[in-house]
Amino acid sequence: MQRSLSGRFLSGLGAIALLATSPASAQDLQKLSIVVFGAPSLGAFLPPVIKAQKLDEKNGLSITFEERTPDAYTAEFNSGEFQVGGSAALLTVGLADLRGVKVTYLFNLFDYWGTVVTSRPEINSIKDLEGKDLAAAKGTTNYVMFDWFARQLGVDTSKLSVINTATPGLVGYALADRATAVQLWEPAYAALRAKKPDIKTLDLKIAESWNRETGSRNIPYLGVAAHADWAEKNKTLIPKLYAAYRQAGEWTAAHPDDAAKLISPKGNDGDRKAIADLIRANDRLGMNIRAAAEVGKEIRSVYEAGRSIGFLPGGPSAATIYAGPMQ
Known part of the structure; x- marks a missing residue:
């Protein structure tokens, strides 16, 4: 699994770009509603960083994160009530596709650990x-x-x-x-x-x-997915959304103590220290923000694992791995 944060999340150029970016005016922001699992969860890990650092606004977006339980998340995302999901577990995306719900995995956020x-x-x-x-x-x-x-x-x-x-x-x-x-x-x-x-x-x-x-150590696990028709209509929004999450990952890796306060606002000092240590090590957290197309081979391996235990009744379509531009 990809665990190092040194190059991918701590890029000096990325940090400079982040500082140089300023929020767009309110009337220019494109509104986006994203459903995520409630805390504690990986899906709820980066949203508070995005909002506190205004990374959505700096990328021309105004994101509302709506928290749901896992079962409610799946029902409301698959039904189309939410067009974008930020707790998109890869096997759930594959299962939705096989059941006729056309969705696509835009980018990975975390590799598997349990x-x-x-x-x-x-x-x-x-x-x-x-x-x-x-x-x-x-x-x-x-x-x-x-x-x-x-x-x-x-x-x-x-x-x-x-x-x-x-x-x-x-x-x-x-x-x-x-x-x-x-x-x-x-x-x-x-x-x-x-x-x-x-x-x-x-x-x-x-x-x-x-x-x-x-033959691989990467296990794509959870990321951001969207309904395929939404992704087709909003190709210009997807790179902005990806940038917001990437910058949140970079900031979190560079400021683990401050990030822990945002991620666990109601926790005590011990809780926040545990989150900060988790971010620093990244071995169990597995933060690995990558475009789906970059880890397509590994995604197919995850699908095969799901098939082997009967969770997936077949092979999800290639369209579940988003191949559109990310810049």
Whole structure:
């Protein structure tokens, strides 16, 4: 997986360009409504940075971010109530396409990382969870990808008793020890570790399994997608939206402590330190802002993983990988 922030997000030229850009006048801004998961989630990670730094306005946009639960997000995006989604899990995009909803993955924001945590001393591996209960947001792509990685470790995932809950509830399950284990990802994992540092983390061997099966370390996971007809009509807006997110990534990488205050405004100092450390390391966060066309091969590998476990009934069309200009 692409983890280094040094060159991609800390470009001196990018920083200079960011400082030189000034907000457009209000009447010139193009309004855009984007649906995202509620916090804590990766989809809600960069929007507060975009708004606080006025990166939408500096790129000629006025973006409204609307937060939804995973199930509501999927329903409202697929129905066309929202034409653009900022918590676009790649497998969900592929599934929508196969169900006749013509959508396209514009650009990637984060590569995949997920894990399982437990407070039970008898649970030392994912295999130990067979026949036990697991709290998870089953409607998310993160869980589907967990399913694939667990199978690579020889786990019969049909033997997991899954307690389905919304993403914000996962940390609560882990803190209260209400299930044998909890499947979750960042930034919830960092928030949990700040509150319960002794909780046990079960290794999914993500990089090892993915590299063995695909020959790559990049796992495109979550980004921004749009309905195909909207993308066709708004080709000039897409580079502006991409620039806003890219600049938010650059600023976040360069100012992790300040970014943490925006990302976790209601958290305590420990929560914000955990977010800042997460940004600095980037190993679990996996921020990797790339145009979809740049990682087309890896996207197809993710689709194949979804097919192999029966989540995708077929191969999504090539049109789900946006190939339009990004500049």
